[in-house]
Amino acid sequence: METVKLDYIRKAPKLSAFLTSLPAIFRDRWRLVALVFATLVLIPVLVVISSFFHPEKEVWQHLYQHVLGDLLLNTLWLVLGVGASTLLLGVSLGWLTAVCQFPGRRILSWALLLPIAIPAYVTAFVFIGLLDFTGPLQGWLREAFGSSDWFPRIRSTGGVILVMSLALYPYVYLLARNAFATQGKRALEAAQALGHSRTSGFFRVALPMARPWIVGGLMLALMETLADFGTVSVFNYDTFTTAIYKTWFGMFSLDAASQLASLLVIIVFVLLILEQVSRSRMRYTQAGRHQETGRIQLKGVAAWAATLFAVIVVSVAFIVPLVQLLIWAANVFAEDFDSRYLGFLQHTLMLAGIAAVITAVGALLLSYAARRNNDSLTRTCVRIATIGYALPGTVLAVGVFVAIAWLDRTLLQLLQPIMQIEAGMLLQGSLLIMLVAYMARFMAVGFNPVDSAMQRLPLSLDDVSRTLGVGSLTMLRRVHAPILRGGMVTALILVFVDVMKEMPITLMTRPFGWDTLAVRIFEMTSEGEWERAALPAVTLVLVGLLPIIFLSRHGNLNE
Amino acid sequence: MFSRILSALLLSVFTISAAHAADEVVVYSARAEQLIKPMFDAFTKETGVPVKFITDKEGPLMERLRAEGKNTPADLLLTVDAGNLWQAANAGLLKPVQSKVLDANIPAHLKDPDNQWFGLSIRARTIVYNTKKLEPADLSTYEDLASPKWKGKLCLRTSKKVYNQSLVAMMIAEKGEAETEKIVNGWVNNLATDVFPDDTKLMEAIAVGQCDVGIVNTYYYGRLIEKKPDLPLALFWPNQKNSGVHVNVSGAGVVKHSKNEKGAVQLLEWFSSENGQRMFADLNMEYPANPAYKPDPVVAGWGEFKHNLINVAKAGELQATAVRLMDRARYK
Numbered sequence: 099m100e101t102v103k104l105d106y107i108r109k110a111p112k113l114s115a116f117l118t119s120l121p122a123i124f125r126d127r128w129r130l131v132a133l134v135f136a137t138l139v140l141i142p143v144l145v146v147i148s149s150f151f152h153p154e155k156e157v158w159q160h161l162y163q164h165v166l167g168d169l170l171l172n173t174l175w176l177v178l179g180v181g182a183s184t185l186l187l188g189v190s191l192g193w194l195t196a197v198c199q200f201p202g203r204r205i206l207s208w209a210l211l212l213p214i215a216i217p218a219y220v221t222a223f224v225f226i227g228l229l230d231f232t233g234p235l236q237g238w239l240r241e242a243f244g245s246s247d248w249f250p251r252i253r254s255t256g257g258v259i260l261v262m263s264l265a266l267y268p269y270v271y272l273l274a275r276n277a278f279a280t281q282g283k284r285a286l287e288a289a290q291a292l293g294h295s296r297t298s299g300f301f302r303v304a305l306p307m308a309r310p311w312i313v314g315g316l317m318l319a320l321m322e323t324l325a326d327f328g329t330v331s332v333f334n335y336d337t338f339t340t341a342i343y344k345t346w347f348g349m350f351s352l353d354a355a356s357q358l359a360s361l362l363v364i365i366v367f368v369l370l371i372l373e374q375v376s377r378s379r380m381r382y383t384q385a386g387r388h389q390e391t392g393r394i395q396l397k398g399v400a401a402w403a404a405t406l407f408a409v410i411v412v413s414v415a416f417i418v419p420l421v422q423l424l425i426w427a428a429n430v431f432a433e434d435f436d437s438r439y440l441g442f443l444q445h446t447l448m449l450a451g452i453a454a455v456i457t458a459v460g461a462l463l464l465s466y467a468a469r470r471n472n473d474s475l476t477r478t479c480v481r482i483a484t485i486g487y488a489l490p491g492t493v494l495a496v497g498v499f500v501a502i503a504w505l506d507r508t509l510l511q512l513l514q515p516i517m518q519i520e521a522g523m524l525l526q527g528s529l530l531i532m533l534v535a536y537m538a539r540f541m542a543v544g545f546n547p548v549d550s551a552m553q554r555l556p557l558s559l560d561d562v563s564r565t566l567g568v569g570s571l572t573m574l575r576r577v578h579a580p581i582l583r584g585g586m587v588t589a590l591i592l593v594f595v596d597v598m599k600e601m602p603i604t605l606m607t608r609p610f611g612w613d614t615l616a617v618r619i620f621e622m623t624s625e626g627e628w629e630r631a632a633l634p635a636v637t638l639v640l641v642g643l644l645p646i647i648f649l650s651r652h653g654n655l656n657e
Numbered sequence: 658m659f660s661r662i663l664s665a666l667l668l669s670v671f672t673i674s675a676a677h678a679a680d681e682v683v684v685y686s687a688r689a690e691q692l693i694k695p696m697f698d699a700f701t702k703e704t705g706v707p708v709k710f711i712t713d714k715e716g717p718l719m720e721r722l723r724a725e726g727k728n729t730p731a732d733l734l735l736t737v738d739a740g741n742l743w744q745a746a747n748a749g750l751l752k753p754v755q756s757k758v759l760d761a762n763i764p765a766h767l768k769d770p771d772n773q774w775f776g777l778s779i780r781a782r783t784i785v786y787n788t789k790k791l792e793p794a795d796l797s798t799y800e801d802l803a804s805p806k807w808k809g810k811l812c813l814r815t816s817k818k819v820y821n822q823s824l825v826a827m828m829i830a831e832k833g834e835a836e837t838e839k840i841v842n843g844w845v846n847n848l849a850t851d852v853f854p855d856d857t858k859l860m861e862a863i864a865v866g867q868c869d870v871g872i873v874n875t876y877y878y879g880r881l882i883e884k885k886p887d888l889p890l891a892l893f894w895p896n897q898k899n900s901g902v903h904v905n906v907s908g909a910g911v912v913k914h915s916k917n918e919k920g921a922v923q924l925l926e927w928f929s930s931e932n933g934q935r936m937f938a939d940l941n942m943e944y945p946a947n948p949a950y951k952p953d954p955v956v957a958g959w960g961e962f963k964h965n966l967i968n969v970a971k972a973g974e975l976q977a978t979a980v981r982l983m984d985r986a987r988y989k
Contacts, residue, residue, distance in 0.1 A: 232861040251851075334817075503724035
């Protein structure tokens with residue numbers, strides 16, 4: 099049996115060393131790569147943070163007195179609730195499908211990913227439709243028993259947490275399963291050989307070893323929770339995001355709204371750094387090649403309980419919303435479906451496809467840079483480059499747009515005397531802007547799976563390769579790429595699906611005529627026509643399924 | 658083959674949007690596509706002037722105009738709610754328009770005093786009630802819904818929606834802040850359940866008896882009743898003996914840095930004319946802003962009512978005050 103290593107490398111931060119190395123910072127091209135990506139994301143974030151130059155004392159006084167207390171508490175509950183339940187669902191299901199054997203495991207292991215294709219606000223709307231006082235279930239209860247007062251309120255803190263967890267657990271599940279599939283069983287065996295029971299082996303060895311993956315997935319789920327606007331507005335649950343929009347649209351203060359958003363960014367940034375610091379003392383390398391080992395055979399009640407658990411999660415998080423969407427879509431299909439759908443589909447696929455590729459490649463370069471240079475500057479750059487995911491989409495969209503418009507104006511001023519071009523837009527209205535904005539938003543989604551995979555590369559591999567005279571690019575391609583493949587595929591597909599569902603950036607930066615399925619959903623839901631929104635929504639879900647099924651077959655996560 | 662696909666892809670990624678065609682009108686719209694595209698098509702068919710448009714929420718559209726400044730391709734900003742239009746004018750994004758046609762067609766209380774924007778359709782926010790539980794005689798005014806007799810019987814939509822912000826803003830314009838705050842406090846005390854995210858859900862709650870009465874925009878009622886005619890719901894026109902029913906507008910204004918002001922004004926004038934008014938109002942069961950035209954028969958069937966004639970621009974001016982007031986009253 100192979101041994102499993104968990105090396106602790108202690109590093110003391112040395113400020114003086116950092117300062118003397120400053121001139122060298124720009125010499126290393128990998129660090130430069132990290133800087134470039136961080137800058138791309140940092141610009142829109144800085145636009146948002148620059149709002150602090152316009153203090154809005156009066157608005158803040160009002161927020162402080164009447165709004166902040168509630169929303170901080172609400173946000174805290176939401177983050178704790180969604181964090182705990184996505185962890186519970188994601189880790190348990192990841193372990194079961196990666197390491198254990200039970201009836202239906204093969205199908206369930208990819209079916210459990212499907213909820214990620216359904217936008218969370220759609221699940222929210224469906225659930226409220228079915229379970230609220232006016233819904234069919236409570237209606238039936240009232241008819242049968244005369245009252246439905248005992249029925250738990252769906253429009254409540256618990257309800258939001260439930261829906262968000264069902265929509266977001268796949269992030270944790272996917273990454274946890276990836277980790278367990280490649281090392282879980284052997285870690286457990288090693289622990290058992292050292293005298294641990296199976297339970298204690300799981301908690302003391304297998305789980306800690308999967309930590310970077312699990313935390314990576316958890317961070318994605320939590321950042322999306324913090325940035326979410328659609329779901330919380332369907333529930334009318336006040337959080338940071340709803341306050342941001344209310345301040346912007348209702349009190350006409352984009353500055354105060356941006357300041358609120360900056361606070362959110364700072365909180366997330368601190369969390370990320372804390373996580374980073376606590377993790378940087380550890381190295382997670384894989385010893386030896388991954389070998390197929392037998393699964394833990396669950397028997398009898400345990401086996402069927404595992405099946406039942408997974409089936410329930412898939413049904414509630416995916417099948418129920420999908421069926422409801424299909425019913426609604428069928429009602430409006432004849433009226434609303436036309437040849438333009440081909441265009442929506444084409445735009446959606448093209449945008450999501452290109453954005454996924456450039457984001458995943460960007461994530462790979464970033465992660466590689468972080469691996470090559472484990473200094474605080476590079477690490478900070480990397481963290482900054484992934485912060486866009488925690489900002490509410492519309493706020494980030496404005497940040498991107500303001501930066502681009504400024505660049506456009508400057509370019510025009512420079513070019514006009516030379517080239518005699520009409521006043522107009524150069525960059526605005528080109529797809530390039532959309533793609534950069536998507537990357538700024540979804541870098542975290544690409545980065546986390548790639549970087550977790552990167553943790554797997556033993557540093558000794560680099561030393562060996564280098565002594566053999568292999569350059570760093572060649573090393574990335576020939577030595578590292580095969581090991582990183584699973585992480586890359588995961589990144590590609592997560593970004594693809596996320597871009598498909600993305601709304602605010604798409605709305606604000608799309609060129610004329612570039613309507614996508616998400617834009618279509620917006621047109622309908624903005625008028626409260628949820629049934630008509632079901633048609634584009636269901637198309638989106640079905641198209642989103644294709645890459646997910648592909649992922650389950652071709653990511654190296656299956657066995 | 659691969660390189661050809663790649664170059665085609667790169668080309669499309671970097672392609673700069675085509676220059677502004679000379680006679681084309683470019684519209685930034687916060688009114689949804691399905692409600693505006695048929696009108697643009699009809700306008701183009703009648704006049705030969707092509708229309709290009711993009712939809713988004715009001716906030717981002719205004720930020721977009723602000724960021725684009727002189728380089729904006731937009732000629733016309735089309736939004737729902739006077740609060741938003743007032744805000745656009747206040748931020749210096751629009752420009753005044755002199756047009757005899759618009760002056761004649763749009764009543765003074767439905768447009769900007771400086772002619773920076775014009776209301777094009779009227780949306781009434783009124784009371785809806787459960788016909789099995791209430792008689793019209795039980796109802797009187799918006800203010801009355803704050804009285805303790807409605808305890809546990811009122812349903813409201815969230816205060817985050819601009820329609821409610823405008824309603825409260827207009828009340829402040831009429832009665833002052835202190836009086837309005839009492840009313841809003843009364844509403845909050847009377848709520849039967851948490852506020853709803855949209856008008857349709859609110860009406861469904863009234864229909865099944867979760868509450869008896871609420872406040873909605875009439876076209877949501879129209880759409881719901883069209884689909885489910887059996888629901889025990891009816892509209893009531895409040896405040897008929899004093900100020901009248903709260904009305905708001907959906908409207909548009911010419912963008913300050915428009916490159917085709919002539920075309921933009923032509924489109925505005927067309928909106929205020931007979932064909933434009935019919936489509937603008939009827940596509941969404943709203944009321945025409947031009948008093949010369951009657952609403953759609955279904956809409957007319959809900960009865961005539963007295964409108965509140967305070968200039969709708971007040972809704973914008975007092976919107977931030979209204980939001981704070983509602984926050985203080987813990988109206989979520």
